[in-house]
Amino acid sequence: MRIAVHLISQVGKRPAGIDDNGQGTFEFPDGKTLSGLLAGLSLRTDEPFMALVNGQAIPPSERDSTILMDGDEVTVFPPMEGG
Amino acid sequence: MSWQGKIIRIDLGKGTVKSEPLNMAWARTYIGQRGLGTKYLMSEIDPACDPLSPANKLIFATGPLTATGASTGGRYSVITKGPLTNAIACSNSGGQFGAYLKLAGWDMLILEGKSPKPVYIVVENEDVRILPADGFIWGKTVWETEDMIRAKHQNPELRVAAIGVAGETMARFACIVNDRDRAAGRSGVGAVMGSKNVKAIATFGNIGTKVADGKAFLKATRAAMDKLNPHAARERLSKRGTHSMLDVTHAYGSLPTNNCRAVQFDGAGKVNVAAAQKPRRSDGRASSQTNKACFACSIGCGRIATIDPEHFSIKDKPQYKTSLGGLEYESIYALAPMCGVDDLDAATYASALCNEHGMDPISFGASVAAAMELFDVGAITLKETGGIELKFGSAEALCWAAEATGTAQGFGKEIGLGAKRLTEKYGHPEFAMCVKGQEFPGYDVRAMQGMGLGYATSNRGACHLRASPFVDDFAHIRTEGKAEIVKKSQDRIAAWDSTGVCLFSGNAWDVSDLVAQLDASIGGGWTAEQFLETGEKIWNMERLFNMKAGFTAADDTLPKRMLETPAPSGAGKGKVNELKVMLPEYYELRGWTKDGEPTTQTLSRLGLA
């Protein structure tokens, strides 16, 4: 299955497969979880990050049980404060 | 100890300057800046007074960590009764001005009464003078004022906090701008300065500051710096500024658009950070040039920008064809999506005019958006606007509004009333995206439930810097748990804002990191628990001020649009803000009655009885 990933406002090393605009498409075998996908992106862990699947908020506690489907769009961003 | 131990009190009516010892018992209890300034204000004015009358006071307060060398420790706050809200106002600013006031040997400066004629104030270490502004800087822009004061006093090191014509004419959201593009922005503190006939305060100091325990201070500040500098949030704020929040709120569906008729903006890609950092065709330069830091700050979230020299807004205006203070998230939200404008240069120009004329870009932009909605439904017409098509999406209208409001011309004077008074005047109070009269920052609160509770209960009206429910709000669109998150973060922030460091340091620091620095600087054996309880005390003191000013639980509310009209898209699609569910729990957690008043037990527990 193909999953579109959009990383918003991430800093640090750009994960393989993610372009300059923070976007990439990944092929996975069926059954890939959201937490599995996020782990593969090697995001920085010194701040939390939030995830949406098809625009819907997925709490961190539900990442393990969220099974991705072909065509899903995953958006990842930090919950920073504005100013 | 890192308080200087004295304050400047200026009686503008009599034209006198007095040096006064700082009330050390209050300083030890309320720390500085927001807490201590509010304690002074509460003790010295009647909260029911007219904020634009001589009975109001204007307090410039530094914190004990201001100018000590603690990272981000250059902050000061302006505390007064706000003319936008009629509530307690406390506006926090960075830059250099506050640090220089402290380095001149002062913790606070209190302006009272009203000068019979326009004046400005110069503080050079011990030497404090009130000088005539008439025929000199009265009527000038903030930028001209800074240049002229420095030239006259032959001191390029003077740090100037000034109002523009917006403040002189008491636009309700006029702000005080220091160092050209940093501002004590919210609630109309600049209008209070204008009402007192004070154009500017210029500071220079080289007296220095002392800390209670030098060795412990060095250790604590180094450890804090080591934690802050490699942090991801610091890197992001430094490289992209707060502007990068726009992609987040757009993706989530909490980006206020077209006066909150929408929550996502089709033109987001034209006004986001990527657009600002992309070289343009005309001159090969990007809008966003580099970053800028306040005093002692290793983050540097501020931006330096340029406007496309071919953009219509600056045609024949060479003064803007140079580097200017750039966009922050709150200014780009208010000047672009909120008004439906997808023109980055127009927003940068309007933002520059807010700095030049002394207007809060959040309230200005949201007031223009309210005016655009009035125009859209025909409640105002070309007759009122003087022939300007005040349509959502019009970059020309935005730029015109910034000029007209900043210089108090024509319909600009009406925009300067702020969204609440403007929409009431034209029969549509429901178009005001305000709480307690203060316009929304850049978060629609249908997708962000906790932020809605934060706006509704903020003591200074709608504010994104009074509570921090971001992590939970971006994960759960629900009401459970929000009351506790909002209450706890309000208390933490109230204490943080009293120390002299920037709130953004909290992206990397825990309370214990800050308390270690605070304790080493002022002594007293501070603990994290005591720090948080101090924040709670400050919060309740502000609440008491507002109650005496006439506010009740009925004012802890949100615009009807947030409570009754479901979000049209995004993660919160179909949702309204469930304030009525969260508010009773919040009151209970605070130890307040169901009418939102602190109980006598709560006041005694906090030492406020």
Ligand code: SF4
């Ligand atoms: S983080 Fe930004 S606003 Fe805060 S002190 Fe540093 S430059 Fe100023």
